[in-house]
Amino acid sequence: MNYVKLIAPAKINLVLAVGEKLPDGYHEAHTILQALALHDTLEIRSFPAEPGAGLSITLKCESSNMIDQLTIDQEDNIVYKAATELARALDRAVDEEIHIYLAKQIPFEAGLGGGSSDAAATLKGLSALWGVDPLDPAVIEVAAKLGADVPFFLYGGCAYFDGKGDHFVHALEPRKGFLALIRPEGSGVSSKEAYERFDEAPEYPAPGVIQEVAGCMQASEVTPWNNLTSASLCLKPELQEVFDLIEGSAKANAQVLCGSGSAVAALCNSYEDACALSTEARKHGFYSRVTSFASVGAEVLKQY
CATH class of the missing domain: 3.30.70.890 (GHMP kinase, C-terminal domain)
Known part of the structure; x- marks a missing residue:
């Protein structure tokens, strides 16, 4: 297998209860997150690379005409960071080229979790290509490191998180409508x-x-x-x-x-x-x- 296509849904916080600031600079947070039908789409392809070349990642991102275009370097995109962090966490030492195409529909800086969802989709897609359980503790740890909302998108639906808003507690029956x-x-x-x-x-x-x-x-x-x-x-x-x-x-x-x-x-x-x-x-x-x-x-x- 060398190709995987995924959706990365938006979310809303049905509840966001922010608490006190913690010593590490983050905040205690209790939140109920609910996925939405609005979504981005990712396509990930894996190609063999020259011996000794190691891992290389190429990211192409396009946005719909309803939202602003992303104008950041690929190395600063959370999708790129998700791929490199997962490879590092898994000690993956394979000569390969990973090509990622991201089609954006979710506006950024809107609180809809688009970047976090894209990161989770990247983790899940690469897990599929690399034969790893997407809920493997190593994947969950990478997700939490990338951002508080990222782990939610590995579960989806509706769920309650505590800690810094990144610790899964239990699922809820999703809302309809x-x-x-x-x-x-x-x-x-x-x-x-x-x-x-x-x-x-x-x-x-x-x-x-x-x-x-x-x-x-x-x-x-x-x-x-x-x-x-x-x-x-x-x-x-x-x-x-x-x-x-x-x-x-x-x-x-x-x-x-x-x-x-x-x-x-x-x-x-x-x-x-x-x-x-x-x-x-x-x-x-x-x-x-x-x-x-x-x-x-x-x-x-x-x-x-």
């Missing part, structure tokens, strides 16, 4: 800056909130909540216009900031309501996309 993703135009919100702003005036979750979150076994039971919202609003005040639009609409039954933003998820009662709200958002000059909840993670579509 439709939502409109809405974000202001322009630059997104940096997670690093959002957490720094949060630390200036932290709003820690009450112990009862954590107990309630930990006890949920069905995503439909979860009341959406995110205590990074105030910090992200300080960094991108235009988000308030999105919240006001959703709040004033009869099409949404709940809304929640996606991660640190800048996208807001408006949960709707029907596909028709989600489309109507998305259309209204675009009239206001916002990016908007209708999608649905999904029960998958980074998944292999085809391999040979």
